[in-house]
Amino acid sequence: MNHEVALERYAELIIRKGCNIQPGQSLYLGADAESRDFAIKVVEAAYQAGARFVHVDLGDDRIQRSRILHSQQEEFLDHIPRSLPVRFDEAVEEQGAMLRLVGTSDPEALSGLDADRTNRCRIAGHKAATRFFDDGIGRSAVQWCVASAATIGWAESIFDHLDGVAARDELWEQLLTIVRADREDCLGAWEEHNRQLKSRGKALNELKIERLRFNGPGTDLTVGLSHAARFEGGGAISQRGQEFIPNLPTEEVFTTPDYRMTEGTVQVTRPFLVNGTLVEGLTIEFKDGVLSDFTAQKGGETFRSYIDSDPGARRLGEVALVGIDSPVFQSGHVFREILLDENAACHVAVGNAYKTCLEGGVEMTPEQLEAIGWNSSTAHTDMMISNEEVDVTAVTTSGDEVPLLVNGAWVSQ
Amino acid sequence: MNHEVALERYAELIIRKGCNIQPGQSLYLGADAESRDFAIKVVEAAYQAGARFVHVDLGDDRIQRSRILHSQQEEFLDHIPRSLPVRFDEAVEEQGAMLRLVGTSDPEALSGLDADRTNRCRIAGHKAATRFFDDGIGRSAVQWCVASAATIGWAESIFDHLDGVAARDELWEQLLTIVRADREDCLGAWEEHNRQLKSRGKALNELKIERLRFNGPGTDLTVGLSHAARFEGGGAISQRGQEFIPNLPTEEVFTTPDYRMTEGTVQVTRPFLVNGTLVEGLTIEFKDGVLSDFTAQKGGETFRSYIDSDPGARRLGEVALVGIDSPVFQSGHVFREILLDENAACHVAVGNAYKTCLEGGVEMTPEQLEAIGWNSSTAHTDMMISNEEVDVTAVTTSGDEVPLLVNGAWVSQ
Numbered sequence: 001m002n003h004e005v006a007l008e009r010y011a012e013l014i015i016r017k018g019c020n021i022q023p024g025q026s027l028y029l030g031a032d033a034e035s036r037d038f039a040i041k042v043v044e045a046a047y048q049a050g051a052r053f054v055h056v057d058l059g060d061d062r063i064q065r066s067r068i069l070h071s072q073q074e075e076f077l078d079h080i081p082r083s084l085p086v087r088f089d090e091a092v093e094e095q096g097a098m099l100r101l102v103g104t105s106d107p108e109a110l111s112g113l114d115a116d117r118t119n120r121c122r123i124a125g126h127k128a129a130t131r132f133f134d135d136g137i138g139r140s141a142v143q144w145c146v147a148s149a150a151t152i153g154w155a156e157s158i159f160d161h162l163d164g165v166a167a168r169d170e171l172w173e174q175l176l177t178i179v180r181a182d183r184e185d186c187l188g189a190w191e192e193h194n195r196q197l198k199s200r201g202k203a204l205n206e207l208k209i210e211r212l213r214f215n216g217p218g219t220d221l222t223v224g225l226s227h228a229a230r231f232e233g234g235g236a237i238s239q240r241g242q243e244f245i246p247n248l249p250t251e252e253v254f255t256t257p258d259y260r261m262t263e264g265t266v267q268v269t270r271p272f273l274v275n276g277t278l279v280e281g282l283t284i285e286f287k288d289g290v291l292s293d294f295t296a297q298k299g300g301e302t303f304r305s306y307i308d309s310d311p312g313a314r315r316l317g318e319v320a321l322v323g324i325d326s327p328v329f330q331s332g333h334v335f336r337e338i339l340l341d342e343n344a345a346c347h348v349a350v351g352n353a354y355k356t357c358l359e360g361g362v363e364m365t366p367e368q369l370e371a372i373g374w375n376s377s378t379a380h381t382d383m384m385i386s387n388e389e390v391d392v393t394a395v396t397t398s399g400d401e402v403p404l405l406v407n408g409a410w411v412s413q
Numbered sequence: 414m415n416h417e418v419a420l421e422r423y424a425e426l427i428i429r430k431g432c433n434i435q436p437g438q439s440l441y442l443g444a445d446a447e448s449r450d451f452a453i454k455v456v457e458a459a460y461q462a463g464a465r466f467v468h469v470d471l472g473d474d475r476i477q478r479s480r481i482l483h484s485q486q487e488e489f490l491d492h493i494p495r496s497l498p499v500r501f502d503e504a505v506e507e508q509g510a511m512l513r514l515v516g517t518s519d520p521e522a523l524s525g526l527d528a529d530r531t532n533r534c535r536i537a538g539h540k541a542a543t544r545f546f547d548d549g550i551g552r553s554a555v556q557w558c559v560a561s562a563a564t565i566g567w568a569e570s571i572f573d574h575l576d577g578v579a580a581r582d583e584l585w586e587q588l589l590t591i592v593r594a595d596r597e598d599c600l601g602a603w604e605e606h607n608r609q610l611k612s613r614g615k616a617l618n619e620l621k622i623e624r625l626r627f628n629g630p631g632t633d634l635t636v637g638l639s640h641a642a643r644f645e646g647g648g649a650i651s652q653r654g655q656e657f658i659p660n661l662p663t664e665e666v667f668t669t670p671d672y673r674m675t676e677g678t679v680q681v682t683r684p685f686l687v688n689g690t691l692v693e694g695l696t697i698e699f700k701d702g703v704l705s706d707f708t709a710q711k712g713g714e715t716f717r718s719y720i721d722s723d724p725g726a727r728r729l730g731e732v733a734l735v736g737i738d739s740p741v742f743q744s745g746h747v748f749r750e751i752l753l754d755e756n757a758a759c760h761v762a763v764g765n766a767y768k769t770c771l772e773g774g775v776e777m778t779p780e781q782l783e784a785i786g787w788n789s790s791t792a793h794t795d796m797m798i799s800n801e802e803v804d805v806t807a808v809t810t811s812g813d814e815v816p817l818l819v820n821g822a823w824v825s826q
Contacts, residue, residue, distance in 0.1 A: 023485065026494075033446040033471045040475045047483035053492045054480070058446045058471040062453050067467070070460035072436065079466045081439075083500035090495045 001182040003172065010147075010181040011041040013248065015049050017190050017235075018145035019097040020244045023050030025143075028091050031101035033058040035149035039101060055087070061109035061276070068110075068117045077120045080128040088132035091142050095240050098136070098144040102339050105151040110276025115305035118275050123309065126378040138355055139362050140236055143244035146339055148175055157336055178249050178327045178340070194245065197234035201253045203412075204231040204321075207402060209394045212319060214346065216390030217267060218283060223319045223348065224261020226372035227397075228358040231255045236356070249328060251343040254320035256357040258373030260289035262316045266348070270334055270341055270384040277302040278336065282383065289373070290314050291350060307350060312377025318349035318357075324388055324408040338382050346386035346405070351379035414595040416585065423560075423594040424454040426661065428462050430603050430648075431558035432510040433657045436463030438556075441504050444514035446471040448562035452514060468500070474522035474689070481523075481530045490533045493541040501545035504555050508653050511549070511557040515752050518564040523689025528718035531688050536722065539791045551768055552775050553649055556657035559752055561588055570749055591662050591740045591753070607658065610647035614666045616825075617644040617734075620815060622807045625732060627759065629803030630680060631696060636732045636761065637674020639785035640810075641771040644668045649769070662741060664756040667733035669770035671786030673702035675729045679761070683747055683754055683797040690715040691749065695796065702786070703727050704763060720763060725790025731762035731770075737801055737821040751795050759799035759818070764792035 015021050027046045031039040036058055043054045071077055091098060110118065126133070136142040155167035162170055176182055180189045209229075214221040233253035235243040268282040281297025291314040296303055307313045320342065322329070328344040335341050353375045355361035361374070369376075386392070392405040403411050428434050440459045444452040449471055456467045484490055504511060523531065539546070549555040568580035575583055589595050593602045622642075627634040646666035648656040681695040694710025704727040709716055720726045733755065735742070741757040748754050766788045768774035774782070782789075799805070805818040816824050 024489075026492075033449050036446050036473050036475075040473065040479060043476055044479045044483055047479055047485070050485045052486075052489045053494060054476070055494060056472075056476050058473070059469075060449050060453065060471070062449075063456055063467070063469050066453060066457045066460055070457060072460070072463045073465075076437075076465045079439075081466060081468060081500070082503045083496045086499045087494070087496035 001173070001176065003169070006176045006181045007038060007041060007172075009186045010176060010179060011038070011045045013179065013181060013186055013190065014042055014099060014145060014147050015045040017187060018147060018245050018248050019046075019099055019143050020242045021046050021049040021051050021097055022240065022242060024052050025050075026052045026091070026094060026096040027054045028057070028087075028096055028098045029054055029101070030057040030059065030099070031149060032103060032105045032151055033060050034105035034151045035101055035103060038149045042099065042101070061104050061106055064121070065109045065113065068113045068121060071117075074117070074120070077117055078124045080124055085128050085131070088129050088136065092132055092136040095238065096142050097244070098142050100146045101149040102146060102337055103149045103151050103154045105153045107153055107157045107336065108276070113276070115275065115302055119305065119309045122275070123378050140238045140356070143238045143240070143242060144246055145244060145248060146246065147179070147248040148337065148339055150175055154337065158333055174331055174333065178331060190245070194234040197250070197253060201231040201233040204253060204394070207394055208397045210397045211261065211395040213393045213395065214266060214385055214390060215393070216386070219265065219267045219385060219390060221264040221266040221286070221385070222261070223316065224258045224373075225255060226258040226358070228361060228372050229255045229257070230357055230359055232357050247339060247343070249340070249343050251326040251328060252320040252322045254318055254357065256353040256355070256361070256374060257316045257319050259315040259317070259353070259375040260373045262286040262289045266385050268383045268385060269345055269387045269390070271336065272338060272341060272381065272383055273336060274299065274302050274306045274381060279303045284383070286316075289316070306379060306381065309379055310377050312375050313351050313379035315350065315375045315377070316348055317351045317353035317375045317377065317380055318347075318382065320347050320382075321392060321404065322346050322386070323405060323410040325410065341384060342382040345384040345408075346390065346392060347382045347384045349380055349382045351375070351377040351381055414586070414589065416582070419589045419594045420451060420454060420585075422599045423589060423592060424451070424458045426592065426594060426599055426603065427455055427512060427558060427560050428458040430600060431560055431658050431661050432512055432556050433655045434459050434462040434464050434510055435653065435655060437465050438463075439466045439468065439504070439507060439509040440464050441468045441470070441500075441509055441511045442514070443470040443472065443512070444562060445516055445518045445564055446473050447518035447564045448514055448516060451562045455512065455514070474517050474519055477534070478522045478526065481526045481534060484530075487530070487533070490530055491537045493537055498541050498544070501542050501549065505545055505549040508651065509555050510657070511555050513559045514562045515559060515750055516562045516564050516567045518566045520566055520570045520749065521689070526689070528688065528715055532718065532722045535688070536791050553651045553769070556651045556653070556655060557659055558657060558661060559659065560592070560661040561750065561752055563588055567750065571746055587744055587746060591744060603658070607647040610663070610666060614644040614646040617666060617807075620807055621810045623810045624674065624808040626806045626808065627679065627798055627803060628806070629799070632678065632680045632798060632803060634677040634679040634699070634798070635674070636729065637671045637786070638668060639671040639771070641774060641785050642668045642670070643770055643772055645770050660752060660756070662753070662756050664739040664741060665733040665735045667731055667770065669766040669768070669774070669787060670729045670732050672728040672730070672766070672788040673786045675699040675702045679798050681796045681798060682758055682800045682803070684749065685751060685754060685794065685796055686749060687712065687715050687719045687794060692716045697796070699729075702729070719792060719794065722792055723790050725788050726764050726792035728763065728788045728790070729761055730764045730766035730788045730790065730793055731760075731795065733760050733795075734805060734817065735759050735799070736818060736823040738823065754797060755795040758797040758821075759803065759805060760795045760797045762793055762795045764788070764790040764794055
C-alpha cells in the first residue's frame with residue numbers, strides 16, 4: 001500500500017466516521033507527542049470538515065512517571081488543576097467531539113511504579129472527569145473515538161525482530177490494514193462493516209439471552225444478563241443525532257452483564273496491561289458475582305492492587321463477543337494495547353459498566369441500576385477469554401441453548 | 414563538555430534560578446513536542462524541588478498553521494476555549510510559575526500564511542490572557558521564565574553546514590555555553606552575573622537619563638525616557654517574595670521609553686522573525702514618536718501588516734542595552750529566535766511597554782500612564798540596533814552627555 005495515501009485515508013476515516021465532525025463542532029484530540037505528524041493530519045482533516053477549534057493535547061507517559069516517582073508529598077498526587085474539569089465540562093456542554101490516539105512512545109514508562117501512588121493519581125483524575133464520563137461518554141453528549149497511531153517504542157514491544165523506524169513502519173502497516181485504510185473505498189468498507197455489527201447485535205437481542213457460557217481449555221464461565229441488557233456494536237448516536245464510531249477498529253458486539261450472576265473459572269487468552277504492567281497467564285475464579293481468586297504467571301501484584309482499588313473493581317462490567325474473523329485476530333499479533341487486543345477475541349471487563357447497554361439505563365436511578373446488577377467502579381479493564389478453542393453458547397430466557405461461536409468462529413453472520 | 418551533565422545542570426538552573434520553584438507551587442510548562450526529552454528533565458527537577466503539579470503543554474506550530482490555513486469560517490479564528498482563561502487565571506491566583514521553552518521544530522510553519530488571519534488568531538489569544546499578562550507577568554504574580562531547547566529544524570535554520578541531529582547537537586552546545594551550563598558552578602555563575610546586571614541598572618538609574626542616543630552606520634536615533642523610567646535587569650521579585658530570572662539567557666538592562674520622544678533613523682543590525690517570517694535589512698524612521706516609514710530587504714509586507722495591527726504597534730515599548738561581551742554576540746551566530754538574539758545587541762521594541770520599568774507604574778491609572786508616554790498594544794517585537802560600530806550615549810536631565818557603549822562595548826562595568 002502507499003503509506004502516505006493510507007495515512008490520509010485513515011485521518012479522514014477518523015474525522016468523517018469515527019468522530020463524524022460537524023461544521024462548527026470542536027474536537028478534543030489527545031495523542032502521544034511522538035505521534036504528532038499523524039495527529040496533525042487529523043487536525044487538518046478536522047478543520048477541512050469545518051471544525052470550530054481543535055484542542056490538541058500531546059502527552060508523554062514519562063511526565064506522569066516523573067510525577068508519581070518524584071512528588072515530594074503524597075497528597076500532591078490528588079491535585080487536579082481547576083482548568084481540567086472546565087475543559088471536560090466545555091466538551092460536554094458544547095457537544096464537542098473527543099479523539100484519543102493511543103500508542104505510547106514508552107510502554108515501560110508506567111511500569112515498576114508504586115501501585116498505591118499510581119492508583120491515587122488515576123482515581124483523582126477519574127473524579128475530575130466524572131461528568132465527562134457520565135454525560136459526555138455515557139449519554140453520548142460528545143462524539144468520541146479511540147483510535148491508534150504507531151510509535152517506535154510501542155512497535156518494538158510487539159515485534160521481536162524489528163527495531164526503530166522499521167518496527168514503527170511495520171506497525172503502521174498492520175494498523176492501516178486492520179482499520180481497512182489499505183482499501184481505496186475505506187469509508188464504504190466501514191459502512192458495510194458497521195451494518196454487519198448492527199445486525200449481529202439485533203439478532204442477539206432478539207434471542208432474549210439470560211446467560212452466556214464460555215467453554216474451552218481452562219475456561220468454564222457463566223455470565224448472566226439482566227432483562228434490560230442490550231447488545232451494542234459499531235456506531236453510536238450522539239445527542240446531536242450524529243452517528244460516530246467509538247473505537248477504530250471495532251469488531252465486537254458487547255453488553256452490560258448482571259454482575260451478580262457471574263460464576264466459574266476463566267483462562268485469559270492474551271496478555272493485557274494494567275497501569276503499564278503486562279499481566280500474563282491469568283486464570284480467574286468468580287463466586288457469587290465477585291472475582292474471588294486468581295493466579296498469574298506475571299503481573300499478579302499489579303493486578304491485585306488494581307482489583308482492590310475499589311469494590312466494583314472485582315465485579316464484572318462488560319461482556320463482549322468477537323469472532324476469529326477479526327482482522328486483529330487474523331494479524332497474529334498481540335498488540336499490548338487494549339484497543340487492538342480487545343478486538344481480537346471475546347472478552348470480559350472488571351470494573352465500570354456501560355449504562356448505554358441497558359434498555360432505559362441512562363435514565364435509571366441508582367436503586368434501579370443496583371436492582372439489575374449494574375456495576376460501578378473507577379476501574380475498567382478488558383480481559384480476552386477466547387481463541388480457536390473456545391465455544392460460546394447462549395442460554396435464552398425460554399431455556400434454549402444456542403451456539404453463538406464454535407471454535408472461536410461465529411456460527412452465523 | 415559532558416552533554417548529559419550540562420543538560421541536567423541547565424534543567425536545574427531553570428527550576429532553581431529561572432522559575433525558583435517553591436514547595437507546593439505549580440509549574441506551567443510549554444515546549445515544542447520535539448523538545449520533550451529535555452522538558453521531562455525539567456519536570457523531574459520541578460517535582461524534586463517540591464512542585465505540587467506540573468502542567469505540560471507540548472505544542473507544534475503546524476497545528477496553528479493548519480488552523481489558519483484550513484478554518485472554514487473566519488470567525489472561528491477568534492474562538493478561545495473556555496478552559497484557557499481559567500488556566501491562566503489559576504496560574505495567577507495560585508501564584509504559580511510559568512516556563513516557556515522556545516525553539517520551534519519547524520521555523521517555516523507559520524510563514525507564508527495570510528497575515529490578517531494570523532493576526533486575528535494572535536489578537537484573540539492575547540485577549541484571553543489579558544489578566545495573565547497584566548497581573549501574572551506585569552505584577553509578577555507568577556514567577557515566569559523563558560528559556561530555550563534545541564530542535565533539528567531550528568538548528569538547521571541557523572547552521573548552513575550542518576543537518577539533522579548533528580545540527581541539533583551543535584545548537585545544544587551553543588545554548589548550554591551561552592547559559593553557562595558548561596560550567597560546573599553554573600548556579601554560582603548566575604548569581605554573580607545577576608549581581609552585575611543589577612549594579613549596571615542601578616548605575617544607569619542614578620544618572621537620571623532623559624534621552625539615549627544611538628549612533629552608527631545608518632543609525633541616528635534618539636529615544637526619550639520619562640522621569641519615571643527605571644532600568645531593570647537580571648532577576649525580578651514575585652508577589653511571593655521570591656527572585657526569579659525571566660529570561661535565560663539575559664544580558665540586557667532595559668526600560669520603558671516615553672514613546673512620544675522617539676526621533677530619527679535606525680538600521681536594524683540583525684534579522685528577526687515576525688509571525689514566522691524573517692525580516693531582514695530593515696531601516697526604520699520615527700517621527701514625533703511614531704514609526705512613520707521603513708524599508709526592508711525581506712519580509713516588508715509581513716512587517717507592515719504587523720505594525721498596522723493596532724495603533725500601539727507603530728510606537729516604542731522598550732529600549733534595552735547589551736554589550737558585545739554578551740556570550741550570544743560572542744557566539745557569532747544569529748539564532749533567529751528573539752530570546753537569544755535580543756541578548757546579542759542593544760534593541761528597541763515596537764508595541765506594548767512594561768509598567769514594571771516605571772516607578773509606581775503598576776499602580777498608575779491609564780491617564781497617568783498616557784501622560785508619561787507609556788505605550789499599549791497587543792504587539793511586542795524586539796529589533797536589534799547595535800554591533801561593534803554603534804555608540805550609545807546618555808543625555809542626562811542636567812544636560813550632561815555620558816558615553817555608555819563605545820564601539821558596542823560597555824565603557825564601565
